[in-house]
Amino acid sequence: MANMNFNTDFVPLTVDPDKIYDYSFAIIKEEMGEHSFTDEQWLVVRRVIHASADFELGRSMIFTDDAIEAGIQSILVGRHVVADVQMIESGSGRKRFQKHGGDLHCYIADEDVSIEAKKLGTTRAIISMQKATQLQEGGIYAIGNAPTALLELIRLIKEGLAKPDLIIGMPVGFVSAAESKAELAILEGIPFITNVGRKGGSTVTVAALNAISIMADERAKEAK
């Protein structure tokens, strides 16, 4: 590695992973300026901005007052996390949750889900939410890709068929994404984290989920 000779006029280049995070967060804090997020919410928002380089997206985030605490507690008591797409499963990693007794699941690629979706002419995302809510109570739902997954989860909640501990709902796109998040933003009785508008996606959903799981880790450490 001695031969590395990078051209970086703008920022001090570092290859130390921890330093890259620290330096990124310092830039984000400076450029963000004023905001009205709580200290704990900011730990989520800055990670979303870090993953997207998009302050507009960060500023568009909405939290229920109980969202972060509900997420932390859900992880600490070993409840399971459901992701709508496999990118979230691989981006966040199952180990984060397994160490607290839980796990991370994504059902969208399951054969039974695929068969059922084809039969009904609907999305695998919708069927995967039905499967998830039948397999587990509570838990965190991290939805970053499919608006139909989020809309279906909201429908299941309203029908009394699901009661997540926390929904992180940040699907991206042009068809129903903003609308699905607007539906979530007026949902009562369930803690949620979402954002306003079309933007979102798997990477920012992973960022929000990881921020919560890091807070859970710290809480577990403090308790020792």
Next chain:
Amino acid sequence: MANMNFNTDFVPLTVDPDKIYDYSFAIIKEEMGEHSFTDEQWLVVRRVIHASADFELGRSMIFTDDAIEAGIQSILVGRHVVADVQMIESGSGRKRFQKHGGDLHCYIADEDVSIEAKKLGTTRAIISMQKATQLQEGGIYAIGNAPTALLELIRLIKEGLAKPDLIIGMPVGFVSAAESKAELAILEGIPFITNVGRKGGSTVTVAALNAISIMADERAKEAK
């Protein structure tokens, strides 16, 4: 599913996956308006916009004239694809490339990569690029997360140690991301797809890679 009763005032809700794509692409085309991308480049750009809901990011994309054709040919002759992070591996899927005789790899979680990175006090991303270029000739490098991976790949190319068929380089972030892409944008002799600025990420890199692999599929069908 008969009970679904979604509130969608703004857009005609559909749960047919193909229709969701078609409708999204129609919105994107309309809102994008004038641009100077070629027809084939547009197939990549619109998929990046679809994955990010970010026209600014789409407009910031840069292609070498030979980039798309080089990517298509690389897939069709069964060359392998390397991703910097596992989110790209799971988001794109190995089957896309296996059916043409290639495969998709991500080395960042390999134990030998982790050990070497720790020993050298550097990023696993850098070591994973060294491993990739030692294991394969040519191929497509899809880098969506780690600027250090892209900078290392450029270094290896300049030292004559790597010669990818195509680089899709769209890392995101505040430390070295924009700079790494600026380095790529002036690289000579290697086809590339990149974008200007801090934005990028795994989801948009997957989108660009998938657009190319779909074109390769269509080319293969035509040849039959």
